[in-house]
Structure formats: C-alpha cells, structure tokens
Amino acid sequence: MTPAPPSVTPDWAFEREHWRRGHFRVAGVDEAGRGAWAGPVTVAAVILPGTAAEYPFRDSKQLTAAQRETYAAEVRRVALAWAVEHAWPDEIDRLNILGATHAAALRALARLEPAPQALVTDYLKLRVDLPLSAPPRADALSYSVAAASLLAKTERDRLMRELDERHPGYGFAAHKGYGAPAHREALHALGVSEAHRRSFAPIRALLNAAEPLPGLGAGARKEAGPQRSGR
Structure with a gap:
C-alpha cells in the first residue's frame, strides 16, 4: 500500500x-x-x-x-x-x-x-x-x-x-529532544545530560569530541563543554 x-x-x-x-x-x-x-x-x-x-x-x-x-x-x-x-x-x-x-x-x-x-x-x-x-x-x-x-x-x-524543568537550558519543552538548531547549540554550551541518548551518532560524536554536530561548523567543537548530568 x-x-x-x-x-x-x-x-x-x-x-x-x-x-x-x-x-x-x-x-x-x-x-x-x-x-x-x-x-x-x-x-x-x-x-x-x-x-x-x-x-x-x-x-x-x-x-x-x-x-x-x-x-x-x-x-x-x-x-x-x-x-x-x-x-x-x-x-x-x-x-x-x-x-x-x-x-x-x-x-x-x-x-x-x-x-x-x-x-x-x-x-x-x-x-x-x-x-x-x-x-x-x-x-x-x-x-x-x-x-x-x-x-x-x-x-x-x-x-x-x-x-525541561529537570535539565534547564536545553529547550526540551520546545523541540522535544529532536535535533533542532537550538538543541545543538545548547549541547555545545552545556554538554550532554543524562536525558540524552549516548548511542545516537550526534551525541556520541560530541562525547568523543571527534567531530562537530551536524549543521555546525568545525569551530564549534572548540566550544563543546565537558559531559555533565544537567541536573
């Protein structure tokens, strides 16, 4: 069908x-x-x-x-x-x-x-x-x-x-965890929270600091913060 x-x-x-x-x-x-x-x-x-x-x-x-x-x-x-x-x-x-x-x-x-x-x-x-x-x-x-x-x-x-209340700053209430530009920017500013899926390629890449997230320039990697719980 x-x-x-x-x-x-x-x-x-x-x-x-x-x-x-x-x-x-x-x-x-x-x-x-x-x-x-x-x-x-x-x-x-x-x-x-x-x-x-x-x-x-x-x-x-x-x-x-x-x-x-x-x-x-x-x-x-x-x-x-x-x-x-x-x-x-x-x-x-x-x-x-x-x-x-x-x-x-x-x-x-x-x-x-x-x-x-x-x-x-x-x-x-x-x-x-x-x-x-x-x-x-x-x-x-x-x-x-x-x-x-x-x-x-x-x-x-x-x-x-x-x-969104437990992990402020990521904008979960707005984008519901999807890969919106605001979410990508928050990840680079705040790091990865315990609410994120570490096996997903964009999150894994940020944790490994091996490559920037899709849609961001190479320079964004320098801004990526350390992993944190987000609480």
Whole structure:
C-alpha cells in the first residue's frame, strides 16, 4: 500500500480484515520520539470498540497541541483498553532504538485488559504470537493506530516538559529532544545530560569530541563543554 497523503482520514479497513477472521479486539500501536536525541521513546497501545464508529482521531502530526490533548482524553474515555510505556535512554543505548521501541511496545500490549486478539501497527513489525498488520503510515490510515499516536505523543510531550524543568537550558519543552538548531547549540554550551541518548551518532560524536554536530561548523567543537548530568 502506498503511503497516505497528510490529509487522509482514517478508517477501519485494517481492523475489518481482523474482524472478518473473528479477532474483534484489535489493538492499534504507535510510538513517538523514535528519532529524538534525548528523552524516551514512548509507545501506546489502544483497543477501540469494534463498532466501526467514526472518531475525530487523526495522526497526531496533523493536529495542534490543543487538539491532541482533547482527542487523547477522548481516546482514554472511549477505549476498551489502553496503555502507554516508555523506553528511556539507558534502555535505548543498551538495545538500540528499534529494540527499545519493540520492548516498550510489548510492555504496553501486556498491560491491555482485555488482551488484544490482533494488532495494527505503524510499520512496527513486532514479534508477537498474534495476527499483525504493519502498513506504513498506519497512524494516518487506521483509527486504532491514530488513537495510539495521540496517547504516545501527548504523554511523551508531557515527559519532555518535565525533563525541561529537570535539565534547564536545553529547550526540551520546545523541540522535544529532536535535533533542532537550538538543541545543538545548547549541547555545545552545556554538554550532554543524562536525558540524552549516548548511542545516537550526534551525541556520541560530541562525547568523543571527534567531530562537530551536524549543521555546525568545525569551530564549534572548540566550544563543546565537558559531559555533565544537567541536573
């Protein structure tokens, strides 16, 4: 299936394939923060009622922050079951980002009650003993995955605001740990905090002082401070 355009409206096509096979509790799974340099990767799993109702849920990237919060509250209200789990930088550095994302997804799925009978994920090919659909851009195509994307995004954003208070100066509340220019500049001014993912190439490069961060000139290396906790 080709990727959906940004304005696409989700439907129940993937869920219906599982419903036809008698798997009525279909969990949507999505993550937030996979490409960030700091903070957790957050995974949500959501089972919506299998009534083929229409919802306002959309891929979280299509919505404003206020809309995401409103719709996330609605997800929690209508869902048969939902769970959110995180993989923090130490787990990411130990397992790599894909392994940590899978581990957080499995933890979230294990918390669902009632348990799911099938899954739809946003191209996350989990090793599970359940029927699995993993199309690309499922967060834009599937109501269940869109609902999961809303919970993952809003919960991770909340945690990044907390990290911004614990590690002031990095701007986590604004850029959410991604590689924005302001984040790069803060890293060179303040050093690497315990909230950063040391296995990620830009952070590893700064720790090794072997090369400047992408997007900064060679002279920026001279300004890089020593590693510090950021507390």
